[in-house]
Amino acid sequence: MSLFTGLDGAGGYLLLLVVTFAMHALLIGFVLGAAAWATMRAVRGGDDVVAAAARDWLPFALGAAITAGVAPLLLVQVLYQHRMYTATLLLSHRFMAIVPALIAGFYLLYLGKTARVAAWGRARRAAVSGAALAAFVFVAWTWIEEHTLAAAAPEVWVAHYRDGRLVHGDPVIAQRLVVWLGLAAAAFAVGAAWLTRRRAEATDLRRLGVVGLGGLLVAAGGVIAIDRGGSASVPAPGMTWLALAAVAHAVAALGFAALVTDRARLGRGLATGGVIVLFVAVSAVREASRAARIEWRSTLVGAQGVFLFLGFLAISLAAIVWCARMVRAHLGSEPPART
Template structure:
């Protein structure tokens, strides 16, 4: 096999170092943001049904949503730092061109975060139908908008100087690009499979098996729909699409996941064995797709002039400081898990 085709060995060490850590940390972000996206979509859309959704899946998602958002946000910080070192001008230009639209993700993130605490509150079940629907859909809209913004920023960052100038001159608020929706669909719809894996473990652990079929169906449909979006998107970026082993890794893991969820669907209970297999294949699939995602961008952006800057950045130390805070924060997160577990009474933890 051509080693140069195996990302990121074709780059100088400092660039390869940042690419490796960027992709790895982005994969972690994707895992948790998938729980948020899949979960909030399920909660938001199910608020349209008459009574408050109190099945085991909905209760579990509602309980853990604020925590999952916290983890997704925290996990977003590391790739955000690496991407700035890696792409510099391309990333900043997209940020600046979108400006208000880009910055508004912060207040929306805060509003969305607090809305998920409201969603958990017991009192909400007694509120009028219209208010409950509004609350559910507003929470969903906040996170859908954030996902949309990241996709828009990614696509704009890959454009040429001429297209940036044209966009600036147009004074448009939104960046028009036909690839936006299929691209967003890949992440958004694929999110249900990762959400199914994580929430599947949570329900398995609590011995709650009421929604095995529902979780399996959401995962299967999500994977198929994500694949369809991937196919459409591939046709749109054909010029930059690499014939990469990672593409086959991503696709292969998608197919295997579908098969595993189909088997899971036929069972009355969540199976630890199946969930373990899914937990191997799902992150591997995300790694495959995340590397391809980067290869598409690397084919569009010339990184070579940035090699000296990557080298200079690598020369700036701080690894000890980083590792200290990494371990400290990992420890704190584990401690919070223990606290939550200790105070979990009767499988439900609803706020008053």
């Protein structure tokens, strides 16, 4: 049975959730990776074209990633409203802490682009991008915690409320975070390889290839840890997607290996295709597991609005592309001095 059929009319929403969540995860991946690269570069001192592109694009990428989070947020509510709301209410201030964390992270990204911060010493520059990175990792952790609590059995909710806890502890949260951070490195390596394609030298592309390969390895390690922990059961409708994810993982790895061995064109092409398909497939496996584990929202059958949603999706995408072109048009044309 396909993941998107036989779901009492929910298939269309599920498909939209898989695609829009994959877009959110790709952009978030770029943000996490770019903040980590900028931080590492500040720690080591000097500059390079990838770090410069990361600093230039980070505020825009974060804005796009957050915007891309709104669509899956709507769809998660359409599909699993009762669970989503329960988990959010139980986590309370703990969940809402993502708002000040994101505001602080956003501000730090803009600060990191200023001439004043560029003139600071290594430690202070690293503190600026490192603090932004920490804020984003905190937000990632929070979303995973929310996702895990929403899918938990009602007895877990009762115990959580009874004990007055704000934090939901589960070993799978850290394991999922490892998977997402690994995938983030791969998404960043692809994004940076395109953003720097006119300026990057062989060394830059080799480094990006290594980051991409390392990320894929870490993500695979995270999946193995989840499997060993017993939380990785994939139901029948998710198996095709799991196989697709494995193929895409291998193609992306070949692409990154080509970057490491100085075959830039081939590397970029394979890594891009592999990573995009990988994110969509992982998103589908994730949804297949959840759809098999928990019940739909009871009023789902009468839910409407798919066409309105698609209309606004098209408008938002057009606006994001327009903003991206504006950012590109206002970037400096001089590459930073390599050190």
